[in-house]
Amino acid sequence: xxxxxxxxxxxxxxxxxxxxxxxxxxxxxxxxxxxxxxxxxxxxxxxxxxxxxxxxxxxxxxxxxxxxxxxxxxxxxxxxxxxxxxxxxxxxxxxxxxxxxxxxxxxxxxxxxxxxxxxxxxxxxxxxxxxxxxxxxxxxxxxxxxxxxxxxxxxxxxxxxxxxxxxxxxxxxxxxxxxxxxxxxxxxxxxxxxxxxxxxxxxxxxxxxxxxxxxxxxxxxxxxxxxxxxxxxxxxxxxxxxxxxxxxxxxxxxxxxxxxxxxxxxxxxxxxxxxxxxxxxxxxxxxxxxxxxxxxxxxxxxxxxxxxxxxxxxxxxxxxxxxxxxxxxxxxxxxxxxxxxxxxxxxxxxxxxxxxxxxxxxxxxxxxxxxxxxxxxxxxxxxxxxxxxxxxxxxxxxxxxxxxxxxxxxxxxxxxxxxx
Numbered sequence: 001x002x003x004x005x006x007x008x009x010x011x012x013x014x015x016x017x018x019x020x021x022x023x024x025x026x027x028x029x030x031x032x033x034x035x036x037x038x039x040x041x042x043x044x045x046x047x048x049x050x051x052x053x054x055x056x057x058x059x060x061x062x063x064x065x066x067x068x069x070x071x072x073x074x075x076x077x078x079x080x081x082x083x084x085x086x087x088x089x090x091x092x093x094x095x096x097x098x099x100x101x102x103x104x105x106x107x108x109x110x111x112x113x114x115x116x117x118x119x120x121x122x123x124x125x126x127x128x129x130x131x132x133x134x135x136x137x138x139x140x141x142x143x144x145x146x147x148x149x150x151x152x153x154x155x156x157x158x159x160x161x162x163x164x165x166x167x168x169x170x171x172x173x174x175x176x177x178x179x180x181x182x183x184x185x186x187x188x189x190x191x192x193x194x195x196x197x198x199x200x201x202x203x204x205x206x207x208x209x210x211x212x213x214x215x216x217x218x219x220x221x222x223x224x225x226x227x228x229x230x231x232x233x234x235x236x237x238x239x240x241x242x243x244x245x246x247x248x249x250x251x252x253x254x255x256x257x258x259x260x261x262x263x264x265x266x267x268x269x270x271x272x273x274x275x276x277x278x279x280x281x282x283x284x285x286x287x288x289x290x291x292x293x294x295x296x297x298x299x300x301x302x303x304x305x306x307x308x309x310x311x312x313x314x315x316x317x318x319x320x321x322x323x324x325x326x327x328x329x330x331x332x333x334x335x336x337x338x339x340x341x342x343x344x345x346x347x348x349x350x351x352x353x354x355x356x357x358x359x360x361x362x363x364x365x366x367x368x369x370x371x372x373x374x375x376x377x378x379x380x381x382x383x384x385x386x387x388x389x390x391x392x393x394x395x396x397x398x399x400x401x402x403x404x405x406x407x408x409x410x411x412x413x414x415x416x417x418x419x420x
Contacts, residue, residue: 009118009125015326021308024310035144040108046077048076067079088132102134105132105134108130109127129305130283131148131304133301139241142265143237143245146249156314160272160317161269161271163250165265166254168264168266173226180221185198206220222253255267263288266282266283271309274312281306330356331357331382332382333383379396391408391409393406
């Protein structure tokens with residue numbers, strides 16, 4: 001064992017479990033790739049100010065959870081705690097919004113970092129797949145993203161998740177609600193830090209998970225009562241489009257999400273099998289974020305789904321993914337000449353798209369066959385001097401145990417036929 005271990009709150013992905021994470025990323029991104037979303041990748045760290053402005057200075061993410069560093073040149077950088085601000089910054093820098101084809105539809109996959117108290121489903125390093133549709137205000141876009149996330153989860157076999165939906169209003173109606181909420185909250189028995197939050201972003205108080213706080217919020221003014229006609233109509237259109245697509249959701253008037261940039265549509269995917277960390281993903285519309293980070297007015301919507309939490313949700317439901325075999329054919333040479341010949345066959349199989357592996361290290365037949373068994377290969381190719389002299393290799397079906405001699409020149413074609 002090494003002297004070193006993974007830092008607290010992080011994890012290593014190793015086979016065979018890592019295959020599940022890859023499959024989850026693939027399943028989440030597949031419907032996006034089929035819906036006009038192009039791949040984007042951004043640096044693992046950004047200017048601190050990007051997140052302070054974009055995510056919000058009142059959020060726990062910025063005030064408590066960001067990993068920050070000062071470079072030798074004196075720049076203040078932060079490991080990215082979320083993806084949206086970085087993706088929007090990159091899209092603006094590349095002038096993607098000026099290419100004349102709005103919305104700019106992007107998807108991404110990567111690691112994010114927050115200094116949190118580690119527990120099941122909450123890590124200091126975590127993985128997400130996200131999607132952003134930049135530059136268009138259209139309820140159909142909001143609905144599209146919710147439907148695509150639902151499609152991805154169902155394709156994975158998840159069934160016990162719920163979609164929570166709310167509207168946070170816009171710059172016209174939310175200030176009126178904000179004032180009413182602040183007036184209500186100021187009269188409550190709250191700690192000093194929560195009182196500071198009332199003045200900066202009172203909606204975040206609604207997101208407080210503490211029972212004693214929630215108890216006092218029972219009679220808090222409801223945002224739905226303050227929505228302007230435009231926001232009401234927009235939200236009803238989103239609801240109608242999702243419903244027409246057969247996607248089931250629940251209205252949740254307390255849903256505000258943990259980031260300051262959301263406007264209008266906000267949603268969350270929760271799984272009741274995960275305990276307190278029940279959110280597996282979420283997102284919403286962020287029409288003002290571009291201007292917050294110094295860009296033009298670009299109404300946008302997006303989401304991020306947690307890969308780690310999705311894997312935990314699959315495990316909670318007992319869903320086993322149908323993962324492709326890492327190895328389909330395992331070659332076992334007996335002798336130097338057989339090593340040279342079978343290594344050539346393995347290379348040929350790989351070029352034909354067949355997953356093949358080789359008994360490296362010159363082990364004997366018994367040890368090599370144990371490795372073949374552990375590899376999960378469906379077929380094993382075995383050859384010794386006598387086989388080569390006869391121009392054949394022994395092809396063994398690892399499921400049935402049947403073994404037969406196959407002409408060496410036809411081995412690759414025979415395996416391709418058997419493996420379909």
